[in-house]
Amino acid sequence: MTxxxxxxxxxxDRVPPAEVEDVExxxxxxxxxxxxxxxxxxxxxxxxxxxxxxxxxxxLVLSWLMRLQLGFPGTFDFITPAEYYQFIxxxxxxxxxxxxxxxxxxxxxxxxxxxMVGARDMVFPYxxxxxxxxxxxxxxxxxxxxxxPGGPTGAGxxxxxxxxxxxxxPGGTGSGIILMLVSLILFIIGFTMGGLNxxxxxxxxxxxxxxxxxxxxxxxxxxxxxxxxxxxxxxLFVSAVMxxxxxxxxxxxxxxxxxxxxxxxxxxxGSPLLFQHLFxxxxxxxxxxxxxxxxxxxxxxxxxxxxxNIFGYRMMVWAIVIxxxxxxIVWAHHMYVSGMNPWFGFFFATTTLxxxxxxxxxxxxxxxxxxxxxIHLTVPMLFALAFIVTxxxxxxxxxxxxNVVVDVPLSDTMFVVAHFHMVMGVAPIFVIFGAIYHxxxxxxxxxxxxxxxxxxxxxxxLGAYLIFFPMHYLGLIGVPxxxxxxxxxxxxxxxxxxxxxxxxIVALIVGAAQMLFLFNLAWSIRHGRPSGPNPWRAASLEWQxxxxxxxHGNWGDTLPVVHRWAYDYNVPGAAEDFIPQTVPPxxxxxxxxxx
Amino acid sequence: xxxxxxxxxxxxxxxAFxxxSPWWWTPIASNWGYIDDTLIVTFWITGIVFTxxxxxxAWCVWTYRARPGHRASFEPENRRLELWLTGATTLGxxxxxxPGLIVWNQFITVPAEATEVEVVGRQWLWNYRxxxxxxVLGRVDVRLVGPENPLGVDPNDPAGADDIVxxxxxxxxxxxxxxxVRLRAIDVLHNFxxxxxxxxxxxxxxxxxxxxxTPTRTGQFTAVCAELCGLGHAVMRGGVVIVEEEEYRAWxxxxxxxxxxxxxxx
Numbered sequence: 001m002t003x004x005x006x007x008x009x010x011x012x013d014r015v016p017p018a019e020v021e022d023v024e025x026x027x028x029x030x031x032x033x034x035x036x037x038x039x040x041x042x043x044x045x046x047x048x049x050x051x052x053x054x055x056x057x058x059x060l061v062l063s064w065l066m067r068l069q070l071g072f073p074g075t076f077d078f079i080t081p082a083e084y085y086q087f088i089x090x091x092x093x094x095x096x097x098x099x100x101x102x103x104x105x106x107x108x109x110x111x112x113x114x115x116m117v118g119a120r121d122m123v124f125p126y127x128x129x130x131x132x133x134x135x136x137x138x139x140x141x142x143x144x145x146x147x148x149p150g151g152p153t154g155a156g157x158x159x160x161x162x163x164x165x166x167x168x169x170p171g172g173t174g175s176g177i178i179l180m181l182v183s184l185i186l187f188i189i190g191f192t193m194g195g196l197n198x199x200x201x202x203x204x205x206x207x208x209x210x211x212x213x214x215x216x217x218x219x220x221x222x223x224x225x226x227x228x229x230x231x232x233x234x235x236l237f238v239s240a241v242m243x244x245x246x247x248x249x250x251x252x253x254x255x256x257x258x259x260x261x262x263x264x265x266x267x268x269x270g271s272p273l274l275f276q277h278l279f280x281x282x283x284x285x286x287x288x289x290x291x292x293x294x295x296x297x298x299x300x301x302x303x304x305x306x307x308x309n310i311f312g313y314r315m316m317v318w319a320i321v322i323x324x325x326x327x328x329i330v331w332a333h334h335m336y337v338s339g340m341n342p343w344f345g346f347f348f349a350t351t352t353l354x355x356x357x358x359x360x361x362x363x364x365x366x367x368x369x370x371x372x373x374x375i376h377l378t379v380p381m382l383f384a385l386a387f388i389v390t391x392x393x394x395x396x397x398x399x400x401x402x403n404v405v406v407d408v409p410l411s412d413t414m415f416v417v418a419h420f421h422m423v424m425g426v427a428p429i430f431v432i433f434g435a436i437y438h439x440x441x442x443x444x445x446x447x448x449x450x451x452x453x454x455x456x457x458x459x460x461x462l463g464a465y466l467i468f469f470p471m472h473y474l475g476l477i478g479v480p481x482x483x484x485x486x487x488x489x490x491x492x493x494x495x496x497x498x499x500x501x502x503x504x505i506v507a508l509i510v511g512a513a514q515m516l517f518l519f520n521l522a523w524s525i526r527h528g529r530p531s532g533p534n535p536w537r538a539a540s541l542e543w544q545x546x547x548x549x550x551x552h553g554n555w556g557d558t559l560p561v562v563h564r565w566a567y568d569y570n571v572p573g574a575a576e577d578f579i580p581q582t583v584p585p586x587x588x589x590x591x592x593x594x595x
Numbered sequence: 596x597x598x599x600x601x602x603x604x605x606x607x608x609x610x611a612f613x614x615x616s617p618w619w620w621t622p623i624a625s626n627w628g629y630i631d632d633t634l635i636v637t638f639w640i641t642g643i644v645f646t647x648x649x650x651x652x653a654w655c656v657w658t659y660r661a662r663p664g665h666r667a668s669f670e671p672e673n674r675r676l677e678l679w680l681t682g683a684t685t686l687g688x689x690x691x692x693x694p695g696l697i698v699w700n701q702f703i704t705v706p707a708e709a710t711e712v713e714v715v716g717r718q719w720l721w722n723y724r725x726x727x728x729x730x731v732l733g734r735v736d737v738r739l740v741g742p743e744n745p746l747g748v749d750p751n752d753p754a755g756a757d758d759i760v761x762x763x764x765x766x767x768x769x770x771x772x773x774x775x776v777r778l779r780a781i782d783v784l785h786n787f788x789x790x791x792x793x794x795x796x797x798x799x800x801x802x803x804x805x806x807x808x809t810p811t812r813t814g815q816f817t818a819v820c821a822e823l824c825g826l827g828h829a830v831m832r833g834g835v836v837i838v839e840e841e842e843y844r845a846w847x848x849x850x851x852x853x854x855x856x857x858x859x860x861x
Contacts, residue, residue, distance in 0.1 A: 256801025478790025
């Protein structure tokens with residue numbers, strides 16, 4: 001084996017000896033331990049993804065109901081103000097935590113990390129299994145709150161006290177808020193078990209030759225997001241515990257002396273702002289916990305389907321790490337008009353706008369990967385392009401809201417709703433769609449139906465843009481968010497109601513298109529075109545498994561050995577337009593120059 | 596072809612919507628034109644970047660489409676290009692941040708001559724309190740709130756004896772005079788928001804917050820609540836009337852009922 005030096009990382013082509021012996025896996029002895037209480041990360045990943053999608057459907061239905069109310073206020077008697085607030089609260093919490101976080105980290109993380117780094121499984125399979133079952137329990141507790149007396153909490157997904165635990169808020173004094181907080185606590189416990197697995201697997205169980213700087217960006221994104229989640233979720237954990245104490249034990253962590261429905265409440269001395277700081281210390285990193293896996297995955301989708309190396313790989317890795325670190329010192333940009341000391345505004349506006357620089361670098365590098373590429377407009381690529389459009393749009397409106405004084409008129413208006421849906425709703429979900437179309441063949445051995453995929457793409461992309469782009473302008477008028485009806489308000493023109501009705505109609509259509517997608521997922525398992533092991537001719541490790549779908553232990557008898565990064569596409573002199581990571585340098589004419 | 600065309604349409608359509616749609620901010624009625632200016636600068640910079648990026652993407656999708664005989668070029672990185680782009684982005688971000696921070700400094704620095712009014716949020720209505728002839732608002736304590744003392748004014752503080760509490764009327768303010776709006780809530784978070792004034796700030800039980808502005812246009816303005824405060828959030832409306840100085844004095848003089856109320860609670 002030659003030791004040709006690489007122009008990319010300055011290291012010789014290094015394949016170290018195996019330091020850790022190949023592990024003996026737990027082998028399931030029964031159907032139950034194989035498919036239900038499974039310790040195989042691939043099964044756990046599918047379990048996570050299925051559960052997240054199921055609860056995501058609930059969130060989708062909730063969004064339909066709230067859009068019906070906003071588009072045609074007064075038409076639907078069965079939607080009361082209380083229910084409207086319960087819908088928006090549960091929609092937000094489900095989408096952010098139980099769908100996006102769980103799907104990216106629990107779903108894609110579990111399925112892809114071992115395969116992409118060349119491991120047989122996660123390092124702690126039993127704990128990994130527990131992680132899923134505790135997540136499922138958290139989801140069930142959340143669902144239970146719909147059936148609780150008084151219904152689920154309607155405090156908004158931010159759960160700001162004091163109102164979250166007072167009688168003026170739906171579910172505020174009943175079991176709604178308690179079940180919400182308990183569910184979050186369970187989710188965090190479950191996530192921590194999975195998260196430690198993902199991090200340690202990446203650090204300890206990579207195949208020989210899989211240096212950190214050879215890992216696909218998908219793994220970098222999920223890895224960094226998981227580290228962040230392990231640091232950020234504890235802040236939410238303690239705020240949930242403290243709020244439960246305030247409610248059940250009469251403590252006053254977040255509760256000052258206040259009047260509740262004309263009576264002096266039994267609290268004194270607490271700080272509502274303390275909760276907001278804790279919440280956003282979690283909440284802002286949470287945005288990137290969702291975004292970084294999307295960044296990573298979309299980088300790989302673009303590279304594979306444009307048949308070109310990802311542009312500026314090292315910059316991309318560092319941008320992910322720097323964004324992850326910076327996201328811990330920007331949280332109070334959610335609180336510019338919260339009443340916190342206004343001098344904080346200078347600091348948090350500066351850090352927030354600095355984060356735009358590494359984020360912009362990522363956008364440039366995606367574009368420069370397309371540039372001079374050989375672009376195949378497959379469904380995964382289409383979703384990747386749609387991600388860039390919506391992410392750039394939503395990222396740029398972040399420059400409005402992050403720039404403290406511009407945020408003053410816009411905060412708490414529909415502009416904010418439009419911004420965060422575009423940047424952390426629509427954009428990451430497009431990546432999820434792209435990723436499913438991309439990896440479905442590896443998971444099932446069959447392709448998803450292309451025609452259904454095209455319809456799903458066009459309706460989702462154009463529809464989502466038509467929903468959320470005009471919505472910014474409602475916020476510019478001054479339409480506040482979290483209003484179940486606008487009512488007669490002097491500064492809101494009649495035409496705003498027309499726009500709201502339009503948005504509702506488009507939202508119903510986009511929602512319906514997701515049913516087609518789910519049908520495609522089910523239909524193609526049996527009727528999809530057989531894909532073979534590597535339909536996209538991709539270079540990364542998961543496409544080089546001996547079996548498709550990968551078997552128990554992933555790699556057959558011997559673990560793979562990695563000789564190159566995951567982006568050797570159209571290497572000059574190479575016979576094929578891609579070189580898998582497992583191909584040694586001596587096996588290709590192109591090695592001398594390009595790894 | 597279709598994909599590239601749609602991308603162009605998205606870019607051009609977004610710009611056209613921005614200029615042609617009827618939905619735009621309310622005509623301003625305060626001194627915070629600076630905020631509007633910063634917003635316009637932000638629209639221009641981000642609009643140009645957005646259009647450039649989407650059009651470049653459309654061009655790439657068309658020019659580098661897969662076709663027989665076409666290959667991608669292998670180019671792992673390009674240090675100069677990456678540094679150049681990073682530098683340009685940093686400059687653009689600084690161009691947004693600098694004016695933003697300057698205007699923020701104005702926003703949080705209340706002029707010495709500003710008079711003070713208090714707005715108190717409660718589920719789900721607004722009350723106001725104006726200082727009497729002494730020009731000072733008396734101490735308050737939420738534990739004193741009751742039917743006779745809706746804002747919890749401390750009867751033992753002489754400064755509060757002449758305070759004027761407005762319960763069932765719009766807040767009136769004189770045009771052209773800077774006013775510091777002292778914000779309190781007695782139950783949950785609220786946010787006193789008049790879009791025409793541009794300024795807003797949360798009201799937090801247990802704290803006193805503020806913003807300031809100078810009314811620049813007479814008229815009747817609607818105040819809404821901009822922080823989720825429970826079931827009645829969407830119907831929590833108030834009014835602010837900006838009037839000429841003489842009219843304001845006449846209104847103030849007519850508010851004697853509030854004064855009596857505070858005195859009676861003593």
